Amino acid sequence: MIKDQDFLKAKAVHCLDVAKKIGATNASVTIGHSISETVNFRNNNLDESNRSDGLAFSIDTYIGKKKSSISSSNLLDQNLNTLIEKCYETTKITPEDEFNSLPDQNLLADSLKNLNIYDDTHIENDKKIDYLKELESTASEDKKIVNTESSFTEKKTNFILANSDGFCSGYKTSSFTASCVAVAKDEKSMERDYEYSSKRYLDDIKDPKSLGKIASHQTIRKLSPKKIGSEKLSVIFDKRIAKGMLSAFASAISSSAIARGTSFLKDQLNEKIFSNSINIIDKPDIIKGLGSRNFDSEGVKSETINLVKEGVLKSYLVDSYNGRKLNLKSNGRSGGTTNLYFENGNQSYDELLKMNSKCIYITETIGHGSNLVTGDYSVGATGFLVENGQFKYPINEITIAGNFNDMFKRIFLANDLDFEYSTNSPTMMIEGMTVAGK
């Protein structure tokens, strides 16, 4: 069973008391518990079961503007006392930093909205097995599928965040995730693809048959890929890849990258960085949202932010420390974004496909090719050649490259946004990228 709030609260209060008693001027502590149970299947048979049960503790101790941190998985009081003492001793010899302190009290979350992010339902491993059997039998129906690996994970967490200014709050979350990776083979090639479904509530998980069918279909259509020549082309990003552009954007507007001067979006606040039609929103209170939360990792209330409005950058993602450096208030984004998304574009998916007589449709990228200091982007890619709106054949072993500064201004979005992940984008097209192949 997941530990209740009272247990976690007692531990947190104990830690704060110890820190105060030995001389810390301030302290902030997080106590978390998570239980997760996973069952893996391979080729229609049980492959692995995995149960994890983990407690976690972390504390920041302050002496004036000096700060140091310690974390541990051992929550026995005696161990906690020893570690807090060690943390305090380290704090003493750590140099002062004028920006170190607990978050502003008036920004802390004062009440909790019910976001429906905890489903108490427990699904027994036998039921997980039933789901996976059905999933894999559908996924492996086609003879071209030579291997399937799928898994079902149930995860429950609970946590308390408490600080010496009196903040003390936390809540439970749950997630249920089913996934399937398929391998297909023909004379010329072997290809892999996947599909998954992750939800806060068990009942919302995609049914096993559709999940298996999608995984199988997406894999088979990649068989016998060709390599294309090198040229400038419009590139369409499947939704599951398009969200990566948002993640890169979010990293580039994090207050730490801005304060350090290591972002290509430094000094771009209130400047036009996308075309007129682009709006980007980070919304923490979507009911059942995978990224939903009441407050950030410092306890600061998270509220909806229009990060980009009609192409103009309106806000950074600000935490307390870097906010002080930049003379900005924290907007509750310590630890990153919540439910981040592009608003829908003006054209349908089909219209987007037909906007150019020839383009490529990318379903997967590999490599860590985003340089957030310069904005340079270059990654390996797999997908399809599209001519006059029609998928012609699969392509691979190509790269796509550009610079975010130009790419952002040439983004076109379809109107097919949904909320499958915590970061979501409609299908996206970027004009004029360099495609390198033969």
Add this chain to the structure above:
Amino acid sequence: MSNFFNKSDLVRKDAENIVSDTLKNCDDGELYLEDSKSESIVLDDNKIKSSNYSSDLGFGFRAVSEEVVAYSYSNEISKDSLKSSAENLRSTLKSIKGAYNNEIPTSNKKFYNDINPIEQKTLNSKLEVLNKVNEYLRKKDGAVKQVTANFLGEHKSIEIIRSGGEAITDVRPLIRFNVSVMLEKDGRKETGVYGIGGRQSYDDYLQNDNWKSVCEEAFRIASVNLESKPAPAGEMKVVLGPGWPAILIHEAIGHGLEGDFNRKKTSAFYNLMGQKVASEGVTIVDDGTIDNRRGSLTIDDEGTPTERTVLIENGILKNFMQDRLNARLMKTRSTGSGRRENYRHVVLPRMRNTMMLSGKQTQDEMIKSVDKGIFAVSFGGGQVDITSGKFVFNCTEAYEIIGGKIGSPIKGATLIGDGPSILKEVSMVGNDMMLDPGIGTCGKAGQGVPVGVAQPSILIDKMTVGGTKL
């Protein structure tokens, strides 16, 4: 060495009995206990940004029956907790009738010393080095706009208890020291990163003011990149420098030769054993036995002593890397390649130090032979799709080659190739094999483990360069 049995009500005899009882009819399995301490001290933006210490203790209990793995972990080492894990394993493996293989090879060799690097250097002296790094670089050149430097240290004690009570232990030190510098000139910004490390004390790596050479190298890379032009796009010849660029070998070949993917036949290499997969003269080994290297291990995480495994010999595929489970199912032996990030994870076959051995040619000969291509000296990271065999890596320092001569530096670009065929495109192997500086971490199935790589300079006849200039 950590004593796992003085902390709670769990005594060694009880643990042995629970392990033997649970694994009775299993083919394999063990109780893995781990006590790790780690620290991270970061200087950034002219300040000590963070000093973190972490202490982690827990166990992972594994039972294996035929192909099925049941795993349960907890960070509470107690009789109750171990019993409930045992119960969980039994509930997964309902009807089992295996025969536990008690044989596990032993060795007296150790490849690093039992030291605690975190305690060996005082916090004050670590802070002093970080501050010196910051001052040194900022004084060196007005273009230096940002400096980040950090120490990462780890001290991990493990104990493996097998059915029958056999206990195997190891103590693993690991450190890393990194410097990253950002330069700004005429409105352009570029970064350079360099680091060193391994399984010795911080001072073994930092003696004779060696931190200065780390700074110099990071600064040099950033300076080169400030002058870089857009990279070309398309297929061309590529010369790779020695050392760290061997992550090409790691991505292109290494992952595809891990036992699990080949047993499952999802690797592009599964049916190529004994066949020619590389040009003549190409020999690749995976070696866990080099003293003090980042990827070295005295024993793997199943207790098997590590070894030097020949993967490809003179172009011919000779061996896969195996843990006990995949070795048993493929009717071969473990190569001591069973690794896990920590007690929270199951064992998988993984690389240790993956190396291409030296050949006869010189780097000069390679450059001279190229009419149009690129010379790649350093890389950020890479990735591979095991099944299609396609892999990428990102250049962080590269130059164009025109008419047999090294030309201007080019911007970071992704290189993409095909694992099973890339080594057949190797037309020259240099005589200058070099180990990487000790910075690699390999990710697989959500688990990161420290690894090393090494190679001489090589010439690849055809690779796709993902620049922007057509």
